[in-house]
Amino acid sequence: MRQVRHIFKREFGVYFVSPIAYIVISIFLIVTGWFFFTTFFLYSQANVRNFFALLPITFSFVVPAVTMRLFSEELNIGSYETLLTMPVTFLDVALGKFLAAVVFVGAMLVPTLAYPITVSFLGQLDWGPVVGGYIGAMLLGAAFSAIGVFASSLTRNQIIAFIIGMAICFSLTLIDKMLFFLPQSMIGVLEYLGADFHFENISKGVIDSRDILYFLSVSFVGLYGAHLAMREKN
Amino acid sequence: MIHVERLTKYYRDLCAVDQINFDVHKGEILGLLGPNGAGKTTTLRMLSGFLRPTSGSIRVKDYTVDQHALEIKRLLGYLPESAPLYHEMLVYDYLDFVANIRELYGEEKRARIRHVADLCGVNEVMHQPIGELSKGYKQRVGLAHAMMNDPEILVFDEPTSGLDPNQIVEIREIIRQIGKEKTVVLSTHILSEAEATCDRVVIINRGKIVADGSTETLKQSASGEYLVNISLQNARFESVKRELHSMDGIAGIVLTNMEQEEDGDILHVRLTCQSSEDLRGDIYRKIKQTDWVLLELQRETKTLENVFRELTRES
Numbered sequence: 001m002r003q004v005r006h007i008f009k010r011e012f013g014v015y016f017v018s019p020i021a022y023i024v025i026s027i028f029l030i031v032t033g034w035f036f037f038t039t040f041f042l043y044s045q046a047n048v049r050n051f052f053a054l055l056p057i058t059f060s061f062v063v064p065a066v067t068m069r070l071f072s073e074e075l076n077i078g079s080y081e082t083l084l085t086m087p088v089t090f091l092d093v094a095l096g097k098f099l100a101a102v103v104f105v106g107a108m109l110v111p112t113l114a115y116p117i118t119v120s121f122l123g124q125l126d127w128g129p130v131v132g133g134y135i136g137a138m139l140l141g142a143a144f145s146a147i148g149v150f151a152s153s154l155t156r157n158q159i160i161a162f163i164i165g166m167a168i169c170f171s172l173t174l175i176d177k178m179l180f181f182l183p184q185s186m187i188g189v190l191e192y193l194g195a196d197f198h199f200e201n202i203s204k205g206v207i208d209s210r211d212i213l214y215f216l217s218v219s220f221v222g223l224y225g226a227h228l229a230m231r232e233k234n
Numbered sequence: 235m236i237h238v239e240r241l242t243k244y245y246r247d248l249c250a251v252d253q254i255n256f257d258v259h260k261g262e263i264l265g266l267l268g269p270n271g272a273g274k275t276t277t278l279r280m281l282s283g284f285l286r287p288t289s290g291s292i293r294v295k296d297y298t299v300d301q302h303a304l305e306i307k308r309l310l311g312y313l314p315e316s317a318p319l320y321h322e323m324l325v326y327d328y329l330d331f332v333a334n335i336r337e338l339y340g341e342e343k344r345a346r347i348r349h350v351a352d353l354c355g356v357n358e359v360m361h362q363p364i365g366e367l368s369k370g371y372k373q374r375v376g377l378a379h380a381m382m383n384d385p386e387i388l389v390f391d392e393p394t395s396g397l398d399p400n401q402i403v404e405i406r407e408i409i410r411q412i413g414k415e416k417t418v419v420l421s422t423h424i425l426s427e428a429e430a431t432c433d434r435v436v437i438i439n440r441g442k443i444v445a446d447g448s449t450e451t452l453k454q455s456a457s458g459e460y461l462v463n464i465s466l467q468n469a470r471f472e473s474v475k476r477e478l479h480s481m482d483g484i485a486g487i488v489l490t491n492m493e494q495e496e497d498g499d500i501l502h503v504r505l506t507c508q509s510s511e512d513l514r515g516d517i518y519r520k521i522k523q524t525d526w527v528l529l530e531l532q533r534e535t536k537t538l539e540n541v542f543r544e545l546t547r548e549s
Contacts, residue, residue: 006334010323017322078318082379085282085312086335087304234285 003088007096008103011070015104020069025108028062036115046123048116052133052203056173056196059105059137059144064165066104067148068158070097071226075156075233090230094223098142098149105141109134129205136202139215140195144169146222153226169195172218235260235387235417236281241290243276250276252441253290258387263413265432266421269546273441274421275315278391281419282312294387311385315392317376321365325356325375328364329382336383346382354378354408370401377408388412390420394427406431425539439546452541462505462514463490465530466521468498477524481516483509500529 015021036051043050074080083093116130144165151165152158176194179187191197195218198211236258243251251273258264266274279285281292283303292299294306320328329351333343351357354374359367364375373393380388393409394402409431412418422428428435429449437445437452445452466474471489478484486506493500507513514533521528 002337003335006331009334010320010331013327014320014322077321078314078316079320081279081284081314082312082318082376085284085307085310085314086332087307087337088335089304234279 001092003092004096004099007088007093008099011097011100012103015066015100020066021104024062024065025111028058028108029111031058032112033115040119046119046125048119048125048130048133049203051112051115052129052137052199055133055137055203056140056199057170059140060166060169060173062108063101063105063141063144064148064151064162064169066108067101067145067165068152068162070101070149071152071230072156072158072161076158090227094149094226094230098145098219098223101145101148102138102142105145106138109137109141126205129203132205132207133203135207136199136211139202139212140199143195143215143218143222146219146226147172148222150222150225150229153229172196235262235295236419237293238277238281239291239293241277241280241292242288243273243280243285244288250441251280251287254438254441254443256436256443256446258417258419260417261415263409263418263420263431263433265428265435266419266438267423267425267428267435267542268421268438269423272438272546274423274438275391277438278312278389278419278421279314282310282389283307284312308383309385310387310389311380311383312389313373313376313380313391313393316369316396317372317379319364319372319375319379321363323364324361325364325367326360328375329378332379332382338383346384350378350381353381353411355404370397370404373397373401373405374408377405381412385416387417387419390418392421392423394422394424402427425542437542437545444545445541459485460507461534462507462517463530463532463534464503464505464517464521464528466501466503467495467527467529469501469524469526471501471503473524474501474503474526477520478505478517481513481520483507483511483513498527 032051032054035054036048039050071080074083084090116125116127119125120127147168148161148165151168152161154164155161172193172195174194174196176191176197179190182190192214195214198214201208201211238254238256240253240255241251242249242253254273254277256264266277268274276285280287280299283299283306287299294309297305297309299306323331326347329347330343333347338346351360354377356371356374356378359371359375364372367375377390377393380390390409394405397405406427409418409420413431420431432449434448435445435452436443471492475487478487484505485508486504488504488506489501490504491502493502505517512533514531518528518531
């Protein structure tokens with residue numbers, strides 16, 4: 001398990017060696033900042049609920065872009081072979097890569113702390129939902145990262161990995177908005193599958209073990225799927 | 235050191251390696267030879283623990299691949315074909331990463347990185363990204379990667395493919411240096427390379443082992459056949475054929491060339507000899523009894539190339 005640390009360090013470092021990190025972070029900040037502040041003054045309410053409400057959709061695009069290279073690039077240049085013939089297990093590799101993506105998502109969220117801080121100067125900000133929102137954002141980021149890792153393990157083409165990852169994350173986000181098409185009996189189950197549904201609860205400041213369990217299980221399923229996909233290859 | 239038994243690998247329905255058995259002894263340089271697609275890379279990948287065998291067993295020292303994969307990986311240094319390394323990393327960072335994964339720390343790590351960098355000659359590119367290196371340097375970084383944990387066994391998949399002749403000589407020199415103390419398994423389809431670097435050669439064709447032995451024994455045992463070329467003046471081919479055909483052990487007589495000269499035509503004749511003994515003396519004595527002039531008598535040594543072609547020819 002000590003190997004997880006080294007893999008994590010390498011993967012996290014690579015993000016900042018290439019321009020990917022800076023591009024992704026800039027786009028993320030521009031998009032969230034723009035959508036948040038264009039409507040912020042119309043409501044004249046001192047909260048950042050709109051920022052968090054939009055997060056599942058932006059994450060559906062941004063997180064797969066962060067994770068797309070994790071396995072695809074290794075498969076493409078063949079370095080996976082050099083890596084796996086050193087004394088590491090798949091679990092070390094997958095956890096290291098997954099954690100690198102999660103921490104990167106965290107790093108991406110750090111500059112957004114400027115929003116609640118700005119808002120707190122403008123009026124009475126309730127910090128409870130903000131803290132909940134950030135905890136939820138990290139959990140959501142972890143779940144989407146695991147899905148991205150899975151998508152990346154399917155193909156050696158990063159673009160395809162991005163599109164598959166985005167499609168899955170997007171479906172999970174939108175599933176509870178589409179429920180009115182479906183019969184009453186299925187709504188309960190499908191609603192539970194929606195990432196947005198669980199994220200909304202947490203970002204209101206309500207930290208429920210069911211929601212946490214949901215994000216942890218999505219993460220687990222994603223990483224296990226990656227394990228199966230990579231095992232199939234050898 | 236390494237014991238491979240009934241090793242088989244299927245890719246879906248395609249059989250890449252078919253029940254092969256071989257042993258590698260301590261301190262030996264073993265060459266895995268074969269045409270493209272014969273199963274060399276697959277065999278090495280299974281040896282290195284990257285691919286799981288469909289059936290059969292690989293034992294390295296006292297460890298088996300299915301139970302002690304990590305222990306075997308610790309004993310082994312592996313360089314895949316064309317050294318696939320992380321392009322965006324600097325050479326030093328990469329070697330540092332490898333040393334960390336190999337669980338070397340502190341002063342020991344720095345000393346080890348210096349040592350392998352010296353051995354493989356990558357000191358002058360330490361601070362360049364791997365992606366910008368020439369193929370030869372990339373291969374050297376790959377060798378340094380494989381040497382990092384001072385492994386007892388080194389596995390190289392086509393270590394000289396795609397290099398220019400100078401680089402090939404350099405890489406071979408490094409491998410021979412390494413091979414003095416370590417057990418080395420390498421694959422190649424370049425025969426002169428196997429002859430130059432390997433103590434023993436295993437020839438694989440279509441997933442099966444067709445020959446196993448030192449290059450010398452392979453050359454001899456191939457079929458017990460060899461060729462003798464003679465050049466004669468003042469002789470006619472019909473009479474040469476008649477005279478020599480009566481000798482034991484000569485299976486074929488072919489006229490390869492004929493030169494017109496003023497003082498008699500020169501015949502170049504190739505004799506195919508099927509005998510374990512050297513027939514050149516007998517041929518000379520036979521010719522001495524006639525009035526032909528013997529200009530040349532030369533035995534053609536069988537090259538590994540002939541052996542290889544014979545063994546791997548499409549039937």
